[in-house]
Structure formats: C-alpha cells, structure tokens
Amino acid sequence: KDIRVLGIDLGTTNSTVAEVTLTPNTPPKCRTIEIDQPTREGLFTSPLISSVVAILPDKKVWIGEGAKRLRAFSQESNLQHEKNLFYETKNEMGIRKTYYRAPSHFNHSSKIAGHILAFLKESAEKSANTDYDHFIVTVPASFQLNQRRDTLLACQQAGLAIKDEDLLDEPTAALIDYIQTNGLEKVVKLGDKATCVIFDFGGGTCDVSIVEIEADKSSNNITMSQISVSRYHRLGGGDIDAAIVHEHLIPHILEANNLSPFDLTWAQKKEGSNPNS
Known part of the structure; x- marks a missing residue:
C-alpha cells in the first residue's frame, strides 16, 4: 500500500x-x-x-x-x-x-x-x-x-x-531536499561520514545548523545527527528588502526629486515604499 x-x-x-x-x-x-x-x-x-x-x-x-x-x-x-x-x-x-x-x-x-x-x-x-x-x-x-x-x-x-x-x-528538511534533488553522492559517499553546515535563510528568520551525516554502505541508509544549532535570529529576507528600500531606494528617490530626508514622514517611507506593506 x-x-x-x-x-x-x-x-x-x-x-x-x-x-x-x-x-x-x-x-x-x-x-x-x-x-x-x-x-x-x-x-x-x-x-x-x-x-x-x-x-x-x-x-x-x-x-x-x-x-x-x-x-x-x-x-x-x-x-x-x-x-x-x-x-x-x-x-x-x-x-x-x-x-x-x-x-x-x-x-x-x-x-x-x-x-x-x-x-x-x-x-x-x-x-x-x-x-x-x-x-x-x-x-x-x-x-x-x-x-x-x-x-x-x-x-x-x-x-x-x-x-x-x-x-x-528546517535545516534538516533543507538537507533532505538537497539530497533528494541532487543525489546523496553530492553530500557523502556510501560508507563515509560528512559534516554539513546548513544556512536556512527565510523571509523572517535565519537558522544555522551543523549536521553530521553518515551513509551506510550495506543498507544504503543515511543517518543524520544534529551537532549544533544557532540561536533564534529574527533576521530574514524581509530585513534585506527593508535595507534595500531605506538605504538605497529612498535616498535615490529623494535625490532624483530634489527632496530632503525630512520631506517624507516615517509612515510614508514605511507604508509607501516598504515591499512588505
């Protein structure tokens, strides 16, 4: 079944x-x-x-x-x-x-x-x-x-x-997906061990994990052991978007329109220009 x-x-x-x-x-x-x-x-x-x-x-x-x-x-x-x-x-x-x-x-x-x-x-x-x-x-x-x-x-x-x-x-899931997509041999050979550092950079958080992976030659099974993980970081792609908007895009708009940084309120910058809004 x-x-x-x-x-x-x-x-x-x-x-x-x-x-x-x-x-x-x-x-x-x-x-x-x-x-x-x-x-x-x-x-x-x-x-x-x-x-x-x-x-x-x-x-x-x-x-x-x-x-x-x-x-x-x-x-x-x-x-x-x-x-x-x-x-x-x-x-x-x-x-x-x-x-x-x-x-x-x-x-x-x-x-x-x-x-x-x-x-x-x-x-x-x-x-x-x-x-x-x-x-x-x-x-x-x-x-x-x-x-x-x-x-x-x-x-x-x-x-x-x-x-x-x-x-x-999530980092373990990312590693499983990588192996599923690219093949086990891209990570470890049968009968060997490998240590992987995985960066799971999402929209709102960044997760880093160190995983040891072992491939058993006789059974073709793999074993994953988590060695260490990072702290919970509220850093993600949304923060990169915000940095691009506020550190590059808005200054360019102000310069192109001969405006000073004080001509736009914080709410206008946040709601009108932020890609998350």
Missing part, C-alpha cells in the same frame, strides 16, 4: 506544502502543491502562501495572498494589526503575549498558526482529492520547548495528528 505524507513549512513570511508518496521498492515521489488563495481579484494559485490572516468585515477569513494584499490597504479595508489582521506571528510563538482586541479563537500566535495550518491541510487534501496518512511540520532548529509546544497546539487545532517527533527542524 502507498503511504502519502504531507509536509508543511510553516514560515514567518510565507508557508508552503509538499506531498511525498512512498511505494515499496520505488523511489519516493515528491511534489509541491499549488494552493488556491482568495483575493479581491479572484483566486490566486501558487505554491507560496503568505503567512497572513485577515478577518473581513463580513466575518470571512482570508489566508495567503488576498490577506497580504489587504495589508497594503488596511485602513480602507477596516483592518487593524493584531485585531483582525495578523502577520509574522511565528515570531511570537512560545510567549504569553495575546492579541487582546482579536476574537478569542484568533487571540494568540498559536491560534493564528492553527488557522494557517488548517487552511493548508484542507487545501492540499482538496487538491489531491485524498486524505493523508501522516503529517510533518517544520520548525526552526533553534525553537525552544515552549515554541515547539505552541506549534503542536497549532497542529492540534488544525486537526493534524502530530507528535513531538513529527516536528522536523
């Missing part, structure tokens, strides 16, 4: 889902799943899902691209951060902070994550027209116990039957 596994990358900025089909005596078949996301312009389909949740005035909940686009027009859409608009909440997993203005089932980062996970699970099952036998959710290697606990709570809310061992460290 085939075993179908759904893997979910619950990211700070973006999330994605992939499935693997395991058939005896056959190489695993992997594919990334494209997800339909509601927007004002109609359905937007992409394997990349913005980790943004918006509660619309009619009580509908949008997750993904549509919610991300509404963030740029939050005042017009009557949306307020941490009341009915939520983003980058992964950074607040594992702490006691609550969103006191939000409805009770949206008032904590783990609950927001639960809504995102449920949306991804249901969308993947609809796309594949099947249920999955197993689920894996990735987390930063640097996530502490309380952050992992909140991730498990989010999984429970989303209806994912997941245990501690089903949380896969």
Whole structure:
C-alpha cells in the first residue's frame, strides 16, 4: 500500500506544502502543491502562501495572498494589526503575549498558526482529492520547548495528528531536499561520514545548523545527527528588502526629486515604499 505524507513549512513570511508518496521498492515521489488563495481579484494559485490572516468585515477569513494584499490597504479595508489582521506571528510563538482586541479563537500566535495550518491541510487534501496518512511540520532548529509546544497546539487545532517527533527542524528538511534533488553522492559517499553546515535563510528568520551525516554502505541508509544549532535570529529576507528600500531606494528617490530626508514622514517611507506593506 502507498503511504502519502504531507509536509508543511510553516514560515514567518510565507508557508508552503509538499506531498511525498512512498511505494515499496520505488523511489519516493515528491511534489509541491499549488494552493488556491482568495483575493479581491479572484483566486490566486501558487505554491507560496503568505503567512497572513485577515478577518473581513463580513466575518470571512482570508489566508495567503488576498490577506497580504489587504495589508497594503488596511485602513480602507477596516483592518487593524493584531485585531483582525495578523502577520509574522511565528515570531511570537512560545510567549504569553495575546492579541487582546482579536476574537478569542484568533487571540494568540498559536491560534493564528492553527488557522494557517488548517487552511493548508484542507487545501492540499482538496487538491489531491485524498486524505493523508501522516503529517510533518517544520520548525526552526533553534525553537525552544515552549515554541515547539505552541506549534503542536497549532497542529492540534488544525486537526493534524502530530507528535513531538513529527516536528522536523528546517535545516534538516533543507538537507533532505538537497539530497533528494541532487543525489546523496553530492553530500557523502556510501560508507563515509560528512559534516554539513546548513544556512536556512527565510523571509523572517535565519537558522544555522551543523549536521553530521553518515551513509551506510550495506543498507544504503543515511543517518543524520544534529551537532549544533544557532540561536533564534529574527533576521530574514524581509530585513534585506527593508535595507534595500531605506538605504538605497529612498535616498535615490529623494535625490532624483530634489527632496530632503525630512520631506517624507516615517509612515510614508514605511507604508509607501516598504515591499512588505
């Protein structure tokens, strides 16, 4: 019997889902799943899902691209951060902070994550027209116990039957993908060991992990042992975007239009020029 596994990358900025089909005596078949996301312009389909949740005035909940686009027009859409608009909440997993203005089932980062996970699970099952036998959710290697606990709570809310061992460290997932894509011989020869340094540079965080990998020649199995991980760093591609905007783009715009740095307010610089808005 085939075993179908759904893997979910619950990211700070973006999330994605992939499935693997395991058939005896056959190489695993992997594919990334494209997800339909509601927007004002109609359905937007992409394997990349913005980790943004918006509660619309009619009580509908949008997750993904549509919610991300509404963030740029939050005042017009009557949306307020941490009341009915939520983003980058992964950074607040594992702490006691609550969103006191939000409805009770949206008032904590783990609950927001639960809504995102449920949306991804249901969308993947609809796309594949099947249920999955197993689920894996990735987390930063640097996530502490309380952050992992909140991730498990989010999984429970989303209806994912997941245990501690089903949380896969993101750098390890990246290494598995690299081996799956490029072949084991690119990393280690059968019968040998190798030590890998993995940089998982995401939209909101940077995770660094040192992993020892051993390839058993007799069984063709590989064993991965995590030697060390970095601290939890809130540094990601969004910070690079912001640096480009504020250190290069805005100064160029000011110079081209003969403006001084004081002619634009901080809000104008942030909301009008920031690629995340």
